[in-house]
Amino acid sequence: MAKSVKLSQLVEELGLKIIEKSRDYEEIEISDKNINRPGLQLSGYMEGFPYKRIQIIGNVEYRYYMGMSPELRYERFRGLFTADIPCLMFSYDREVTRDILDLANYYNKTVLISELETTRLASKLNMYLEKHLAQEISIHAGLMEVYGAGVLIRGESSVGKSETALDLITKGHRLVSDDVVEIRRVDNQLVGTSPENIRHFMEIRGIGILDIRRLYGVGSVKTETNIDLIIHLENWKENVEYDRLGLEDAYENILGNEVPILTVPVKPGRNVAMIIEVAVRNLRQKNLGYNSAKYLTTRLFNDMNPDMKDMDYIEMYDNL
Structure with missing residues (x-):
């Protein structure tokens, strides 16, 4: 099922002004993360019109349509509003002529204004829609930022994921999430974060719930990070031949992205946090060739x- 975001939520979070509100404004949802500047449509060419996108009237489009005769302007905007567009948006805090607002009211369309110039408005919209409409999954794991790389720490319950993460925190690395990681694919990159209700908290058996930000300071936590490496922890098995050379790289597919994965056996006496630090340094060297x-x-x-x-x-x- 395709993801969507409510237009009302977008308007509120981006601080847009409503100058004409459709009667179904609260129900309008946007599912296309791209935007459209309808210059071609204002010239009369409607074939292939991406009407499901947010429509932005920038400086060039505004000057073009203001140079039209009232009759032609009315006809061209009528073509826009008869399509099932989610909204029409003006940049530069432009004054919208009365005939456009009358058409929007008649065809039950929402018209919005932003104070931003067109490029900045388009950029903010792209970032917002990319974030909210990105593919997303939740997995049982921890997520740390180690030397600037996002490390997903996985393994069976009680294998020591949280203890390893805590050890990394004491070494100066940053916690993103403990136990549950929400992963979304943005610009062909995987981004991981924590559910808001457990953000910056960690469970350590024998101690209980810890607030990492209060214990170690704001520099010990981070809201989100890219996912660059997966570390799978498992209890040491004597009959398993673990990789000792590292000639062949293994990968795991998450939301269409191939992420390097290492299996690290855990047993008493092994400093797993140090091994993860070395793994990140080694990954960086591999990325450099x-x-x-x-x-x-x-x-x-x-x-x-x-x-x-x-x-x-x-x-x-x-x-x-």
């Missing part, structure tokens, strides 16, 4: 083959 496991493998192979040329060595590294 350096893979230590591949480099070591080619180096060892080169030692066994002293006649190998430098270009062969580089090509072997790139192909691993």
Whole structure:
């Protein structure tokens, strides 16, 4: 089911002025995250009109329609209002002529005004709609920002997710969410946040509920972060052969995005928080083009083959 946001909510949160309100104003919902500046439609070309989008009259469109004769202006705006547009919006706090308002009233359309210039208004609308209409899921996990990277910490109950997150907090990293993470896809990037009612709180068995912001200060928490790495914690299993080289990268698909995932076995004596810090540093090196496991493998192979040329060595590294 497609997501939508109420027009009334958008108007309130962006501080827009209503100069003509449709009779069904409270029921109008917007499901298209794009906007449209109806210059072509004002010129009379209606084929392919994206009428489900918010329609913005910017400076250019305003000057164009103000130069029309009253009869032509009436006809062109009648074409706009007969379509099922969610609203018509004017930038630059423009004065809207009476004939436009009469048409909006007759065709039961909402007309809005913003004090912002067109570019800033379009930018704010895009950001707002992208946020509210993005694909979204909720998962059972914790989310930390470690060295600027968003790390999703998953695992079975009682494996130590919250304790690991708390250890990271004491090392200066920031908590985004404990236990439940809301993930949405914005501009092809996954963004994670916490449900508002549990934001900045953490449950530690044996202690109870902790308010991390009050205990460690505002620098210990963050509202949201991009998700760059998944750490899956599991209790150490003696019969499982865990990856010891890291030559092959594993990924998990979340909302269409491939996110690197590492499985970290947990057992007494292992400093999991430190391992996560190292994993983030190593991920950053990989993103910069350096893979230590591949480099070591080619180096060892080169030692066994002293006649190998430098270009062969580089090509072997790139192909691993």
